[in-house]
Amino acid sequence: MRVAHPVRPPVDANAALLEVTDLRVNYGGIAALKGVSLHVGKGEIVAMIGANGAGKTTTLKSIVGLLPVAHGSITYAGKSIVGMAVEDLVEAGISLVPEGRAIFPTLTVLENLELGAYVHRDKKTMRETLEDIVQLFPRLGERMKQEAGTLSGGEQQMLAISRSLMARPSLLLLDEPSLGIAPKLVQQIFVAIAQIAAAGVTILLVEQNTRVALRASHRAYVLRTGEIAKSGPSVELAADPEIQAAYLGG
Amino acid sequence: MKLIDALMTGLAQGGMIALVALGYTMVFGVLKMINFAHSEVFMMAAYVGLFVIAAVGGTAHPLLAAVGGTVVAMFACSLLGITIERIAYRPIRARTRGSKLARVTPLVTALAVSVLLQNLAQLLFTARYRPYPQLFQNTRPIIFVVAIAMMVFLELVVKKTWFGKAMRALSTNEEAARLMGVRTSRTIAMTFALGSSLAAVGAVLYCLDQSQAYPTMGFKIGTQAFVAAVLGGIGNIPGAMLGGLLIGIIGEMVKLTSYSGGVDVLVFVVLILVLLARPAGLLGTTRVEKV
Numbered sequence: 001m002r003v004a005h006p007v008r009p010p011v012d013a014n015a016a017l018l019e020v021t022d023l024r025v026n027y028g029g030i031a032a033l034k035g036v037s038l039h040v041g042k043g044e045i046v047a048m049i050g051a052n053g054a055g056k057t058t059t060l061k062s063i064v065g066l067l068p069v070a071h072g073s074i075t076y077a078g079k080s081i082v083g084m085a086v087e088d089l090v091e092a093g094i095s096l097v098p099e100g101r102a103i104f105p106t107l108t109v110l111e112n113l114e115l116g117a118y119v120h121r122d123k124k125t126m127r128e129t130l131e132d133i134v135q136l137f138p139r140l141g142e143r144m145k146q147e148a149g150t151l152s153g154g155e156q157q158m159l160a161i162s163r164s165l166m167a168r169p170s171l172l173l174l175d176e177p178s179l180g181i182a183p184k185l186v187q188q189i190f191v192a193i194a195q196i197a198a199a200g201v202t203i204l205l206v207e208q209n210t211r212v213a214l215r216a217s218h219r220a221y222v223l224r225t226g227e228i229a230k231s232g233p234s235v236e237l238a239a240d241p242e243i244q245a246a247y248l249g250g
Numbered sequence: 251m252k253l254i255d256a257l258m259t260g261l262a263q264g265g266m267i268a269l270v271a272l273g274y275t276m277v278f279g280v281l282k283m284i285n286f287a288h289s290e291v292f293m294m295a296a297y298v299g300l301f302v303i304a305a306v307g308g309t310a311h312p313l314l315a316a317v318g319g320t321v322v323a324m325f326a327c328s329l330l331g332i333t334i335e336r337i338a339y340r341p342i343r344a345r346t347r348g349s350k351l352a353r354v355t356p357l358v359t360a361l362a363v364s365v366l367l368q369n370l371a372q373l374l375f376t377a378r379y380r381p382y383p384q385l386f387q388n389t390r391p392i393i394f395v396v397a398i399a400m401m402v403f404l405e406l407v408v409k410k411t412w413f414g415k416a417m418r419a420l421s422t423n424e425e426a427a428r429l430m431g432v433r434t435s436r437t438i439a440m441t442f443a444l445g446s447s448l449a450a451v452g453a454v455l456y457c458l459d460q461s462q463a464y465p466t467m468g469f470k471i472g473t474q475a476f477v478a479a480v481l482g483g484i485g486n487i488p489g490a491m492l493g494g495l496l497i498g499i500i501g502e503m504v505k506l507t508s509y510s511g512g513v514d515v516l517v518f519v520v521l522i523l524v525l526l527a528r529p530a531g532l533l534g535t536t537r538v539e540k541v
Contacts, residue, residue: 064429086429087428087431087433090430090431091431095429098429102423102425103426104422104426106418106422107415107419111415111418115419115427115430115432116430118412118430118431119430167430167431
């Protein structure tokens with residue numbers, strides 16, 4: 001799988017590709033994030049787990065500039081990105097696959113994918129990425145001309161991830177990729193996520209499905225009511241009795 | 251023979267209405283607002299066209315005058331459309347974002363812009379009816395062919411260009427479009443430019459056929475075009491084309507009967523009946539996104 005961007009030089013970040021420090025965000029009049037700090041190193045798969053309403057989606061949306069940051073810093077490849085517009089961040093190499101997938105239902109699968117390449121519009125890169133995507137998700141290859149709204153939930157998730165890949169991101173943010181998807185397809189999607197990471201894309205993923213998230217990631221953060229409650233290597237967290245009791249059903 | 255004649259006239263009328271309806275529907279698509287000032291952009295285009303046609307020499311060079319008038323009107327109205335959006339709508343949009351008034355305030359603004367432009371036209375051009383030179387013997391086939399050509403052109407723009415794809419993405423889901431890197435402000439401005447230039451083509455065609463321009467001329471055609479857009483499914487581009495053609499044909503068919511005075515009434519009756527059966531219009535969808 002080819003992941004180099006046609007124009008943008010590769011990020012060289014020896015330490016952290018993404019560094020979030022003391023992030024506070026107010027959402028709907030309440031403090032949704034009360035000082036979240038996390039970092040994602042180049043090439044890592046990092047998971048953020050926690051219950052509904054813990055602030056996982058808020059964290060991702062603040063990183064990509066969809067929610068205003070009240071306090072704290074966010075740096076990407078060493079540069080501050082607080083206050084930058086989402087359009088500019090996509091160009092800089094950060095791509096969010098939103099919760100609920102947000103595909104364009106009345107457009108065809110192919111048109112959805114083409115829009116993913118809107119930031120660079122490079123024909124050769126588009127062609128190559130499409131080839132890679134068909135290898136990654138053969139089901140999408142068979143449905144290119146179909147309206148995206150006719151796809152199943154799992155296929156829509158595959159499309160949403162693929163659409164983000166079309167932009168050739170350096171950092172891929174995934175919001176609940178397993179939400180409302182048949183278990184068999186969840187398996188496939190996480191295999192693909194591992195392949196994407198192996199090709200050199202750094203991944204920060206948010207999941208309510210703790211078991212799947214901890215199995216797929218190198219490190220993880222546990223978010224509880226807007227704060228980081230715990231963090232560490234995913235294997236250790238999976239073995240943690242407290243985590244097991246709270247999130248893994250004993 | 252009379253029937254075929256009326257059908258031809260209806261198609262020409264309908265094609266022109268469709269050109270104006272497309273502007274309503276495209277702006278609704280990207281902004282979810284009705285741009286009531288669109289009918290005044292149409293009216294302004296008629297004047298620009300008239301002046302250019304006169305400047306070029308009118309009936310002395312009919313083809314040059316018609317093409318020149320149309321092209322200059324398209325250009326001028328694109329600028330007018332972009333200016334209206336930039337000055338009147340964008341600041342309101344930024345300030346009402348997320349509030350309950352986000353739907354209402356822009357509508358009132360649009361009505362205000364409409365009144366403003368109408369009065370501006372009276373001030374600049376006076377309220378009198380200005381005759382359009384008769385450039386062609388038989389304008390109806392020309393109107394029909396040009397209208398169809400513009401729709402084919404639009405279809406290509408919407409389906410094949412990056413702007414068209416961005417516009418459709420923005421219409422479906424603004425946040426998702428931004429996540430693709432689509433520049434919303436630029437795309438919105440271009441949508442206004444495109445919609446306004448289509449209305450400009452419609453305006454010059456209309457005047458070549460109806461032979462006059464006046465400050466309140468936007469009202470009648472604007473209402474018909476708006477109805478056409480709603481009939482076809484507001485926000486839906488093929489819907490606006492279909493709605494326009496239908497209204498044009500219905501209008502001419504009614505004129506064949508002894509109820510020719512009731513055209514406007516019948517158009518609205520059809521609209522109400524269609525909306526009762528299909529609330530989203532003929533081609534509109536009320537699709538709910540799968541979660």
